[in-house]
Amino acid sequence: MNTVVVTNVVKSYGRHRALDGLSFTAGPGVTGLLGPNGAGKTTLIRMLATVLAADSGTLRLLGRDPSAERLQIRRRLGYLPQEPGFHRAFTVFEFVDYVAILKEIVDRRARHDEVRRVIAEVGLAEVSGKRIRALSGGMRRRVGIAQALLGEPELVLLDEPTAGLDPEQRLRFRELISRIGENRTVVLSTHQTEDVAALCGRVVVFDGGRCMFEGTPEELRRVAEGQVWLSAERSGVLSWRTGEGLFRNIGQAPDAARLAEPTIEDGYLLLLGDAAVGVRS
Template sequence: MSTLKINNLSKTYANGVKALDNVSLELENGMFGLLGPNGAGKSSLMRTLATLQEADSGTATLDDIDILNQPAELRKVLGYLPQEFGVYPRITAEQLLTHLAILKGITNKSERKELVNYLLDKVNLYEKRNKSVKGFSGGMKQRVGIAQALIGNPNLIIVDEPTAGLDPGERNRFYNLLADVGKDVIVILSTHIVDDVRELCTKMAIMNLGEIVYHGSPQSAIEDLNSKVFKKIVSRDELQNYANDYKVISNKMVGGQPLIHVFSEAHPQNGFEPVAPGLEDVFFSKINTSNVLV
């Protein structure tokens, strides 16, 4: 069982943007969802934990490894799938994984070949091992990405926005693969897609403007909103009035008309109906984007 401890990490970029604002989290084995809108600071946190950038202050440890001061040690037990997983042109899946295995220090040729075949089979790409990765679909490239992240039996795996752009079938295959991987190691899934966290994670955090605004289980967060979310279909020209008068937590089009969800401790009347809350309601209520949504 590994433990990742993050204490008061802060990072401000040269342009003045405070990407990380005293971020503290503690994670153990299993799938952990880091949910937040684009620009929330998720990728900054992932890059810091992956030793790709330094923090201004704070600490981060994986068991007895000081991540910020022992980056080489952390990289030995890290698997990382960045948001943009680039591939070499005209190289097969087998060649790519073999090359990356060499870079990770697996020098024994037969051991390396056995590992590459095992990983290709695990991500269901063994039959495509001699095909050029450049011609793979988005979902297949992401599966190659997970395969390379598994080289070296990592204790920590970071995947940054892994399902963006995948079709529903590819996303489901990716979910199954991640769930399988997440049984034995710490997997951090950074995403702005609520379904990713709902499908995969028993623990989560919501990040906004560089801060952690919720840390706990998806189910507990949903239960906290029970009997406090109400819905109503309104006209488009009424949206601003409702935003002024109620705490609108989401707004989406249904049959060409806006359906709004509002947060309220008591029934707001005025034609609103109670609705069972979901993780999307949690997400929007925590990041408080009512003004953006209208």
């Protein structure tokens, strides 16, 4: 069953097409939207969050039409925006409680129980009385996730949830997100291939408002099978020096090259083609 079905969606800002006839589906588990800056990831996620409408094409979210049943959909989804506007003078509890009020959890005692539950779920119970402005960036992200979990939504949308986290925070995040994805549909965006490898059962590669690939992370890795070479000399546009001093080349084999095992990043860079030169540098 697909929780999200997007068909031929176009969205323009002025003359610029951010989504260019995009089709996309997602069901239970974690789907990662992987693409460079400007690919259209945030535009799509805002559409799935019913914040933004499509110019043309159709969306079905949780079996409903967002242009007719927006409120019913909103009640069943959780959303972490790319740049959440926190009220920094609020404590963690106050902020999550405030969102719970906006989400119409009216009964005070039930609401407070739910607020405590989501705060505990992201591992912030101990700082629940602290002001948001006193938290680290990683903790603040977790506050953002906590509010997205209020009311046990069936669809959870996380826009760049790992941006700006240090390696240890990323690790904690992976645990949290894989747990969330066990019984829900999670769609998250990232421009980091490591996130996709660690978090997502399924990956959709995006560029220029179009879907370029859809499959498992392992299938994305295999896109570059037989096309990654190590050599002493640089060749072509997609090559860079590695830690071992050799050049890693993607695409045509240079002279005196040795075939290498591809990574997910290789598959991604190969799909992006010329656009990848900007990503890599």
